[in-house]
Amino acid sequence: MSVTSERQTAKRAQILKGAMAVFLRLGYAGTSMDRVATEAGVSKQTIYSHFQDKEGLFRSLIEGETLARFEAVFQLDPHQVDPETLLRRLAQIYFTQVVDNSQYVPLLRIVIGESERFPELARLFTETVAQRGKKLLCEYFRHHPELSIRDPEAIAQIFFGSMVSWVILQKMLYGEASFDLSRDRVVNQLIDLIVGHSGNRSYSD
Amino acid sequence: MSVTSERQTAKRAQILKGAMAVFLRLGYAGTSMDRVATEAGVSKQTIYSHFQDKEGLFRSLIEGETLARFEAVFQLDPHQVDPETLLRRLAQIYFTQVVDNSQYVPLLRIVIGESERFPELARLFTETVAQRGKKLLCEYFRHHPELSIRDPEAIAQIFFGSMVSWVILQKMLYGEASFDLSRDRVVNQLIDLIVGHSGNRSYSD
DNA sequence: GTCTATACCCTGATAGAC
């Protein structure tokens, strides 16, 4: 039975891998089960023996991607680090560990695009991904009153929201074709605004 | 001929109105031409006599919505207004004239969701909508060196990006269910950061 | 559990009457 179980989970992973390639490229409605079967290298009936239907497959896929990808992100200890270093490190983690992953942009696109058909996936995404860094930053602000941050949650929204909207505008909506603006400039100005330093270093230092 | 032409444009507008209701709710692939015909109150063949195919209808719809909706936005004269008033007025225009329109969130969602299949629509959207306010704000910063804005474009990205990402998180991805954060708090903190005032007024004052 | 073959519906697009 353990062998059978291993085979099952292997097939399941194989199906999910193929499904991810198709769903993230073509969206939910644009994806056919035939195409998933071909991409995964299994027959259609095999998919239906592991997942109830197309919706169930899609939910399992997005849920798994959301939870697996971001559970190890933003785990740093914020104490005993100066503010500029913390903000720069958070930006670095977001850009190098999240944005530079080739599946982040398509995943964000499909979560947004299908957020009306699958609202619970959208909520899962916001709760696991968006709130994580925000809570860490808010806690830091509350323990550092010398920064005189009036509204930590609003500042956290500004900090992460500026970076996310940069990704959407530049990478998702092809804004870089008509408007060149590097990550570093946004991060430097954010740090300049929040902690009042000049902020000329790169986020990747 | 003028009567015929009027009838044509009336039918065309009728089709586009029905198409908008369906496309914005179900996405491109999720929309069927049968459903558009029913919603618009015309037959399917009538649609095909006005538009080449499904793609052509979709492109006309999104292009028209993008151009018509935002051509009158951000037309204010920025000169001889103090910085806080300008930023607060820009935020007010964005939230009341853009976000509060019931079609903005679905339109933004579908432009993002279909940005891989229709990249030229995504570029049109960024160029007409996103860049308009940004350019106005940048020009203002350049004419007001007393604000000592080092990187106007980056600050403009932070200003508008924070508001757009607030809409995406709170309204599109249902973040308001787990995280309450009002517009006013974000706008007040943005103004506080950029012009250094306390910012306790409402954006709608 | 996995495959081939198939049922049945709905899709985009068109033909022809008026």
Next chain:
DNA sequence: GTCTATCAGGGTATAGAC
């Protein structure tokens, strides 16, 4: 230009052999 009727193809999901 607008409608009804229809075509060919692809959609999800399932039946039955092994």
